[in-house]
Amino acid sequence: MSAKTQANRREKARAAKAAEIAHRGGRCLDCGKTPQETGRPLEFDHRPGTVKVGEVARMVSEGRSVPKIEAEMAKCDLRCQPDHADVGKQRIIDGAPPVLRV
Numbered sequence: 001m002s003a004k005t006q007a008n009r010r011e012k013a014r015a016a017k018a019a020e021i022a023h024r025g026g027r028c029l030d031c032g033k034t035p036q037e038t039g040r041p042l043e044f045d046h047r048p049g050t051v052k053v054g055e056v057a058r059m060v061s062e063g064r065s066v067p068k069i070e071a072e073m074a075k076c077d078l079r080c081q082p083d084h085a086d087v088g089k090q091r092i093i094d095g096a097p098p099v100l101r102v
């Protein structure tokens with residue numbers, strides 16, 4: 001794949017992620033803060049019991065296909081970084097079903 005094609009794929013992936021974040025209101029599911037308020041990008045948090053193909057942010061930076069990224073985002077909730085970390089710890093305490101990896 002040429003460098004130009006790769007850059008184009010990455011740009012499409014980035015646009016798909018931005019559209020999904022906007023569709024969800026651009027805020028953390030838990031605290032309602034925006035990236036402007038926290039100074040950090042929102043993170044896609046895989047729900048317990050889902051099958052994780054990859055981190056959404058990494059898939060975007062790798063320029064994976066838009067349908068693959070959309071399928072991955074559909075398994076996730078949108079959280080700020082601190083709430084993503086907190087909910088992860090709470091799931092361990094609660095014995096929530098793990099995120100499965102392929």
Ligand SMILES: [Zn+2]
Pocket residue numbers: 028029030031032033079080081082083084
């Ligand atoms: Zn939050």
